[in-house]
Amino acid sequence: MLEKRTPIRINQAVEKIMEHFIQGRTEEVSISECDQRFLGADILATNDVPLFTRSAFDGYALRAVDTVNASSNQPIELRIVEELGAGMVAAKEIGPFEATRIMTGTMVPKGCDAIIMLEAVKEVEKNGERYIVIKRKVNEGDHISFQGEEAKKGEVILKKGTKINPGVMAVLATFGYSKVRVAVKPKIGIFVTGSELLDVDEPLQEGKIRNSNSFMIASQIRRAGGEAVYFGKLPDVLDTCTNAVDAALKDVDMLITTGGVSVGDYDLMPEVYKELSGEVLFNKVAMRPGSVTTVAVLEGKFLFGLSGNPSASYVGFELFTRPVIRKMLFCENLHLREEVAQLNVDFPRANPLTRFVRSKMYFENGKLLVEPAGIDKSNVVMSLAHTDSLAVLPGRERGFQKGDQIQILLFDDEGGSFPWN
Amino acid sequence: MLEKRTPIRINQAVEKIMEHFIQGRTEEVSISECDQRFLGADILATNDVPLFTRSAFDGYALRAVDTVNASSNQPIELRIVEELGAGMVAAKEIGPFEATRIMTGTMVPKGCDAIIMLEAVKEVEKNGERYIVIKRKVNEGDHISFQGEEAKKGEVILKKGTKINPGVMAVLATFGYSKVRVAVKPKIGIFVTGSELLDVDEPLQEGKIRNSNSFMIASQIRRAGGEAVYFGKLPDVLDTCTNAVDAALKDVDMLITTGGVSVGDYDLMPEVYKELSGEVLFNKVAMRPGSVTTVAVLEGKFLFGLSGNPSASYVGFELFTRPVIRKMLFCENLHLREEVAQLNVDFPRANPLTRFVRSKMYFENGKLLVEPAGIDKSNVVMSLAHTDSLAVLPGRERGFQKGDQIQILLFDDEGGSFPWN
Known part of the structure; x- marks a missing residue:
């Protein structure tokens, strides 16, 4: 059956595909198993970051108000009431003209609202007590990392659909996500068609080529974030072919066939779509290569009829199939x-x-x-x-x-x- | 034991590492299992590409010499001796002023040395014989794809160390590589140190943080092409620690520890290197972050003592560990x-x-x-x-x-x- 086909524009083709409802699923996996997957839920800060208000530097915690009149000519002196090592918590609240020696990362004592760096002051001793001498005004909040200033507990810090990489792993671990909700990898079936196709382990014969498309497309599927299932070569007999497509479709989220879509080829796939009452979204696109790409929806699932030409099926996959996979992975940016x-x-x-x-x-x-x-x-x-x-x-x-x-x-x-x- | 450390320059540090002999291994896997791996051997063309001298277009195969005097005023006529469909092989050799109708991809008949495109000639019939009328000179070699012009059998088409991607998969399949020699993934062990570290599933406690480094570095290892093995948290006791490192080293190609390398930390790792008679290549690098990175060689294997700070260990891994992994994967470009x-x-x-x-x-x-x-x-x-x-x-x-x-x-x-x- 030779039919006349009207090519549609590339963006129309993509739009027709993206209009079709498709929904990803999620599952929970161990953090050790989630690398390279896509987040299936927003990741929230499980605590404030910083967890408590702390000093950003080695220095002295003080009350900014005590320093308003400090200058080189009129240095002020603050009495050191306590000295805090790393991880220690202050026992004393700071009063007027008092200070506490503090380390980077140490919790800021009550009463103080600024830190002055170690190298910015001189320490002196008087009557057995230690003082710091300050020659400039210190501003409220100086060198303090306030509780929750980087992230508030409950805040979204990584969006659903983010691909998990080394840094994301670090975030997940830091916030205690020992289990991670990820997108289920869409399962994509592959059939190849064409009587000229040899298996990869067959010797070359005149007029024949080895099937390379299934391996190439499987790799593209994995690169896009899906799982590839190779179903083999479709037979040339319509009934057997229809049954094979119908059966395979039940096991996967979508199906890719290569070859058999050209006018003048043995027009296998269009007949199969018809037999299975598939809705053909388009069967020709105004582009090169890959103009004979056909996309149909069968039983709510996509069937991508890509060209048998490797270059054309490569391009067709990236333009038309990849965004559907990325949609099922909840990505924000679905396209190339x-x-x-x-x-x-x-x-x-x-x-x-x-x-x-x-x-x-x-x-x-x-x-x-x-x-x-x-x-x-x-x-x-x-x-x-x-x-x-x-x-x-x-x-x-x-x-x-x-x-x-x-x-x-x-x-x-x-x-x-x-x-x- | 506090020691004085002399920082070395970054490129010195990298050079010291790269001078050390390290050798990757290879294994053969099924083509279905090789995606994203690195080629462990050069890939050779197993046949000429094209396999035979063929026509690049629909047209007529002819002898260029017959057309040297052809012009609009002096068109020449060539008698069509044969018509070849796709995949057919010529039965007749072409003689003077003869031509063969030929399709794209069809083997070029003996005797001819050029193709003229279908649309460039007119076909006429005379005395029951078909002729083409040619009005211009055709050059020798026109529109012919010569056997082996893209690749000669035995030619290296993909280099050892190439990362396998969708296109590489297509090449492997096309040339019949049903088994593919790939680099064995280097196995890299990870220990974390630090009494402040909580496990990812532990509730947060004051002064403690969850271990995120092991997850982050495992992901970096996988991104670099290696296999990560997490050995857990190193104990604070020297003997136990030394034994753990020694035992782990036997199971892996190299070992990464995070933390315990700073002067002023509980200096665990330097003591371990000493106990195991490791050769310390350097223990301080003039860089930020990660200046306290230590790299040692123990029993011929690398031990990377990265900082406990996530940012520093992230950088240290990419600068120092990744190139060693890439060397074991036979990559041409080992560095970032x-x-x-x-x-x-x-x-x-x-x-x-x-x-x-x-x-x-x-x-x-x-x-x-x-x-x-x-x-x-x-x-x-x-x-x-x-x-x-x-x-x-x-x-x-x-x-x-x-x-x-x-x-x-x-x-x-x-x-x-x-x-x-």
């Missing part, structure tokens, strides 16, 4: 992050369609530059190994030149918002 | 990658020592900017959650200003070479 970079090669050929060029970015004196990955070798698969971004070349009537400022899309975890085109 | 960025805040205070400020980088119109992570909140641990780089502020007699170009160190997998300071 967009930045501006300077193109470092010519792209003289004009193209009416927006192109996504697998690229490698780098810096020159703090300036972001980009060029196609594996520029000397045109092989699609080999260049993918060095791809860390997609250069976006909007469709227009002339090509692009070295030095042009263009948009690039990054695969990093920070992500970005949409639309970027 | 250095880039230039524009500082977006003032650091008015001068400091004689080089500072590493936990930072967050971002772009503005393709320009790299950096500012301290968690700039509004000074808490060390909370700011670590948002740290994606270290700003390097070299020691000097004046501070730094917003707008200054400074060096930053990135944690990404690309890595960089040394010295960067």
Whole structure:
């Protein structure tokens, strides 16, 4: 069945996907098991930080009011009433013209409202008592870290959807999160199609290529934060194929197929969608590569029919599948992050369609530059190994030149918002 | 035992570490298990790419020599001797003034040395035979993808030490690597020290803090490509402590301890090194934070005595431990990658020592900017959650200003070479 397809714009395609309701789930895991996962709940400060009002420096705790008239000409003297070591708690409240020797991190005694640093005063002894001599006004609050000034108990310190990294681990441990609520990893099934596909351990035969898409996409799924389940090669028989898709869909949150979506291919996937009464959101997108991408919803779950071409399925995954995974992980920025970079090669050929060029970015004196990955070798698969971004070349009537400022899309975890085109 | 310590320069410290012989190991794993690991051997093309000389476009295969005199005024005609569908192999060799209809990807027939695109010619029929009419000279090699032009069988296409990503997976599968030789993950043990440390599930007590370092460092180890083994809190008793370190060292490739390295602390670790006849490479580095870092070699293995301060141990790990892990993973660039960025805040205070400020980088119109992570909140641990780089502020007699170009160190997998300071 050959059908005429009307391509939709890229942002329309993304919008159609994102409009569809999809909900992540959460689970609680041990802090030792949560690394690299995404927070499934806001993390609250379980105590004030600092826990108590403390001195930020070695010095003397005092009452600022006692120092208002202090100057070089008119130094004032405060009597030292107590000396606190690290971790000690003051026994005495401070009265007028009194001070307490205090260490960094020590709790500030009652009555005082400022610290003067050790090196800013001179200590003298008179009649068996110790005094400090102060020659300048000290301001209220000087060198005091007030209880809760960095975080108040109950305050959100890390947002749901944050990816857990070494620093986040430190925060979780500091606040006593021995169990951590994380997003359940979305489970994404993969089928490949195509009679030309050999298994990775099969010897090469004329006219055939080894299946590389399933391994590549599984790795993209993991990079996005999901769990990949490879279901194998779809058979060429419609019934068997429909049953396989139907059965697999029950086990996963979404399904990816590669190949079998082109007009003129053995049009397997469109028939399967029909058989399963799937709603096809779109089956052609005005972009290169990957224009034949089809996205359907079957039984409330997404089915991404990506191209069989590795480059096209790579791009299709990052543009269309990744944001759905990131939504199920509660991320704030669901899409690829967009930045501006300077193109470092010519792209003289004009193209009416927006192109996504697998690229490698780098810096020159703090300036972001980009060029196609594996520029000397045109092989699609080999260049993918060095791809860390997609250069976006909007469709227009002339090509692009070295030095042009263009948009690039990054695969990093920070992500970005949409639309970027 | 209080000792006087002489700080060494940062690059001296790194050099002392890197001079020490250390060797990674490799193992073979299934391609399905190799994602995110590091290649333990060069990956060679197992066949020529392209596998055979093929047409890059739909068109006609011909002999360039037949077209040398072709022009609009003097078009030449070539007789079509064969028509090849996708995947078909030519039965006929091409002779003078003959051509073969050919598809993209089809093997080029013997005798021909150029392709002319379908749209560049007109087909005519004469006496029951088909001819193409050519009005311009075709150059030898036009639109032909020659066997092995992208990669020759046996050529290194991915280097040992490359981190495996989605594109690398595609390459491995394409070339039939069902088993992949990867670097064994270095096993790194962690001990924490300090009587003030509570376990993550203990309620907070005055003067105590929860152990966050072990979780943070375990995550840093995994980010660097290693495997973390947490051995718990070291006891305060020297003998027990020495035995624990000695026993743990047998199970791991290197050991990290946090805390217990400061002069004035209960100086546990220096005593342990002595007991075990360890060679102390250095015990003080001219840097902030982390000046009290000690690195020793015990029984041929590294022992990293990092500071108990989270910020200092974070930095110490990235500067000193990470490159050793990366060496055992056969990476080309062992160290943090250095880039230039524009500082977006003032650091008015001068400091004689080089500072590493936990930072967050971002772009503005393709320009790299950096500012301290968690700039509004000074808490060390909370700011670590948002740290994606270290700003390097070299020691000097004046501070730094917003707008200054400074060096930053990135944690990404690309890595960089040394010295960067």
